[in-house]
Amino acid sequence: MKRHELRELIACGESSTLEFKRKFTTVEKIAREVIALANTTGGYLLLGVDDNGKVVGVDSEKEQIDQLQVALHTIDPPIQCQIDVVELDYRDVVVVCVPASSARPHHYVGDMTLRPHDRPVFIRDGEQSVQASREMTKILRGMNPDSPPLTLSIGDRERRLFSYLERHQRASVTDFARLVNISRRRASQILVKLVRAGVLHIRHDNGHDYYTLV
Numbered sequence: 001m002k003r004h005e006l007r008e009l010i011a012c013g014e015s016s017t018l019e020f021k022r023k024f025t026t027v028e029k030i031a032r033e034v035i036a037l038a039n040t041t042g043g044y045l046l047l048g049v050d051d052n053g054k055v056v057g058v059d060s061e062k063e064q065i066d067q068l069q070v071a072l073h074t075i076d077p078p079i080q081c082q083i084d085v086v087e088l089d090y091r092d093v094v095v096v097c098v099p100a101s102s103a104r105p106h107h108y109v110g111d112m113t114l115r116p117h118d119r120p121v122f123i124r125d126g127e128q129s130v131q132a133s134r135e136m137t138k139i140l141r142g143m144n145p146d147s148p149p150l151t152l153s154i155g156d157r158e159r160r161l162f163s164y165l166e167r168h169q170r171a172s173v174t175d176f177a178r179l180v181n182i183s184r185r186r187a188s189q190i191l192v193k194l195v196r197a198g199v200l201h202i203r204h205d206n207g208h209d210y211y212t213l214v
Contacts, residue, residue, distance in 0.1 A: 001084050001086055001095050001097075002086075003086060003087070003088060006046075006086045006088060006093060006095065007088065009044060009046075010046070010049060010053050010055065011053070013053060014051070014127040015043075015126070015127060016040060016041065016043070016124040016125070016126055016127070017037070017040075017041060017042065017043030017044065017124070018043055018044050018046070019033050019037070019043070019044070019045045019046070019127075019129070020046050020049040020050060020051055020053065021033070021045065021046065021047050021048075021049070022047075022048070022049070022050055022056055023047060023048065023058055023059075023064065024047060024058075024063075024064050024067040024068065024071075027067070027070055027071045027074055027110065028071075028074070028108065028110050030045070030067070030068065030071040031071040031072070031074045031075055031108050031110070032108060032120075032122050032129055033045050033122075033129050034071065034072065034075060034079060034081065034096065034098050035075055035079075035106045035107070035108060035121070035122045035129075036122040036123050036124045036129035036130070037098040037124060037129075038079045038098050038099065038100065038101040038104070038106050039101065039104050039105055039106055039121060039122060039123045039124075039132070039140055040100070040123050040124040041100050041124075042098050042099050042100030042101070043098055043124070044095060044096065044097055044098065045095075045096040045098060046093055046094070046095055046096070047064050047068075047093065047094035047096070048064075048091060048092060048093040048094055049093060055088045055089055055091050055093060056091065057088075057090075057091025057092050057093065058091075058092050058093070058094055061085045061092045061094055064094045065083055065085075065094060068081075068083060068094070068096065074108060074109055074110045075106050075107070075108065075109070076106065076107050076109045076116075076119075077101075077103045077106060079098065079099070079101060079106060080099070081096050081097060081098050081099070082096075082097040083095070083096050083097075084097070102143075102144070103144060104140040104141070104143055104144060105121040105132070105137050105140035105141055105144075106121070107119035107120065107121055108120050108122070121136075121137045121140065123136060123140075123204070125204045130204070130207070133204075133209050134188065135173065135188050135191060135192055135202065135209055136202060136204070136209060138188075138192045139192055139195050139196060139202060142192065142196040143196075150193065150196050150197060152193050152194070152197045156180075157180040157182070157190065158190065158194065160179060160180055161176055161179065161180070161190075161194075162213065164176075164179055165200075165211070165212065165213045166213070169212060170203075170210045170211065170212050171210060171211050172208065172209065172210050172211070173187050173188050173191060173209070174187075176190070176191060176211075191211055194211075195211070198214060199213075199214060200212065200213060200214060201213075201214055
């Protein structure tokens, strides 16, 4: 990455595709940021930039990169990131380019006592990295090229949901379950299929998922 490109990137401020860190913090926190970016739309993690966009630089780019490599080894499936060091105003910024992954969902595997499907999955929600809900994790898993083919049928439950969304604009898993008198688990399964089929969008707001018509 060239200097002018990095300046332009920093000027945009933190977003769903850009995270600033003054320096490497902990393996878990950095792994979480990389996972969240890869599980969403990809983006950049910058070490040596304050939350307000001020370039503070890192003391040792080699030490920061070595720690980054340790963090990347706690992610499953592995994520191949490009790491560059760019000098701005006589200060070194470590630029981590995280691709939007086709192997989603990626997990943090620091806690080996957890079963693979219980390991935390993170996504970007605006300027923050948050833990994905069960529904979001299932949707990410369904986007994996190796996932089973999708079968979908539209029946009375789905049509009642569409009518509800036309009136109220949004619905949660609980709203749908109550609307058609089914378990929350069954409602979740149907909603996940509808998102995978491109019929609904899943959105995240104030710690909660909700669904809207496409």
